[in-house]
Amino acid sequence: MAQENINELPENILLEVFTHVPARQLLLCCRLVCSLWRDLIDLVTLWKRKCLQDGYVVQEGDQPVTDWKVFYFLCALQRNLLSNPCAEEGLASWKIDKNGGDKWKVETMPREYVKEFHNDQVKKYFATSYELCLKSQLVDLIAEGYWEELLDQYRPDIVVKDWFAPRGRECGCIYRLRVHLTSADYITLASFEPPPITIPQWNDSKWTEVSHTFSDYPPGVRHILFQHGGQDTMYWAGWFGACMTNSSVAVSPRKALRPASEGTAHPV
Secondary structure, three states, X not given: OOOOOHHHOOHHHHHHHHOOOOHHHHHHOHHHOOHHHHHHHOOHXXXXXXXXXXXXXXXXXXXXXXOHHHHHHHHHHOOOOOOOOOXXXXXXXXXXXXXXXXXXXXXXXXXXXXXXXXXXXXXXXXXXXXOOEEEEEEEEXXXXXXXXXXXXXXXXXXXXXXXXXXOOXXXXXEEEEEEEEEOOOOOEEXXXXXXXXXXXXXXXXXXXXXXXXXXXXXXXXXXXXXXXXXEXXXXXXXXXXXXXXXXEEEEOOHHHHOOOEOEOOOOO
16 A cells, blocks of 8 residues: 655645644654645745634735734743732742832722723732832843744834833832843943832822833844832831832834835745
8 A cells, every 4th residue: 555645645635734734843844854745834825824724814815914923923922021019929030120219019909990990810919118119120132932033124113012000109210211222242222211200298109101112123122121129208117108009111012013114034
């Protein structure tokens, strides 16, 4: 009995098989098998099907995607790259850069804060004291699954968000945020560092979101340094400084939905 060859299957059947193979295995293993597999795996049709299968688009044609392969991987990798953003694990994963006054503290949101906050799943926050408190995380983009060609040629948008509030209306506070995109050897290539925000005494005690999108940054970005913190303005003992929670750093697939300025990058 003659041994059957998978390559004798119709191309549309092979494509259907490839839609069920993990994306990285397609590129790192299957694509290297032969020229037929390479050509099929490079087809736009395959990556459209995988985007539909995994729910990244609802139906074919509902998004003006410029590179379906890049779009697929950006969607698959998209997540908050900061660990412990809502203080559920205390101060774990954060590097304490300054610990002034009575030091950093994790507190549970009062009922009125939970009601007013945009996300009722967030239950805790980080509180600062009467001298400057700063903490940070350094995100390694390569370790998180992104690759150099994507970062340097395609340069997807990097979206940073943070939420802050005064601990109570009776005490003023100062909030600080600093985000740097750095090279492999930690040279800053782009940054977002707004002036410190001062909230006066007898304030409305509301949560505020601050956000920034890095677009068209220089090639060479390999790390993201996220640092935030604050202090109170009354120098009261305890934790009456700025509070923060639900911080996020994410690589967005949005840029794959508009013309790329310098072509597209193919994952390897």
